[in-house]
Amino acid sequence: MAAERTIGRLAKAVGVNVQTVRYYERLHLLGPYARALSGYRLYGSEEEQRLRFIKNARALGFTLREITDLLDLRVSSRARCSDVQQKAEEKLQCVEVKVQALEALAQALESLIQACRAGQPTDRCPILKRLEKKAEVQVESRTRR
Amino acid sequence: MAAERTIGRLAKAVGVNVQTVRYYERLHLLGPYARALSGYRLYGSEEEQRLRFIKNARALGFTLREITDLLDLRVSSRARCSDVQQKAEEKLQCVEVKVQALEALAQALESLIQACRAGQPTDRCPILKRLEKKAEVQVESRTRR
DNA sequence: CTTGACCCTGTACCCTGGTACAGGGTGTAA
């Protein structure tokens, strides 16, 4: 199992920089499966999955801190189930708000494309017209400092 | 129309920092409606909308550069319709990929919550189990440097 | 007419998320 590969191969497979993988390791986000005698980091398919997830989640506007939280979500003997459930529900809500916002944006873009096809010039920015909702895209309570 | 207000009120209404609003102005993302004789910036409801959009789009992982592009998308006398259409379609595709990724994440969270309710401990991180897809969340062709 | 809250410009600083060396070891194919 867990086809071993070095950091370079992993990075290439997922499409990130080698340095970035090491950076994630410093942040305890993604460690190697094991080390070779030479000291080379070794990664398996699970690590690849994880790295891919991190990459995608980043593109969705999650911070590395949030990604850590997401990846740590699991019901273990140590974690109280109700805690996990609550966290998961919070995250879920946040994700749903994001989906809605993106869907509104998608609709706006679609209607713009429609207008294009019909050859109707749109004067004011049509993106805004459809996105007037005040609903805020929540990104984790800003608990900095 | 366009209830005038100063930068402080605008910032508070939308929930961003005053400095941030001025920062956006430097980047030509959001200018004041007008200036008072005193030099105070004045904003109307359109600016508020725009600021709100910027804030939400940021939380969705769009860069300020991308947000500028989105806000500039409109069919004007100057912009060739086909160009706008193409850009809009590109953005739309990008948005749809994001939506899909978020929905996969939402599902993962839901099944985690289910497992919680059922009192079944999930050993390995269940988020990953559902997010094995290799599909990449595209964020604008990385044309840096 | 003063005091407190707010605004102005300008410049400096900060955090997050990377990237890039420098200096040195590893591994493998010719």
Place this chain on the structure above:
DNA sequence: TTACACCCTGTACCAGGGTACAGGGTCAAG
């Protein structure tokens, strides 16, 4: 046995997106 691609640690640097003064004007209430 060497040459080349790759790996290691450590440290420094960078861009994006803000945030925080400093030094000074504005305005409205008391």
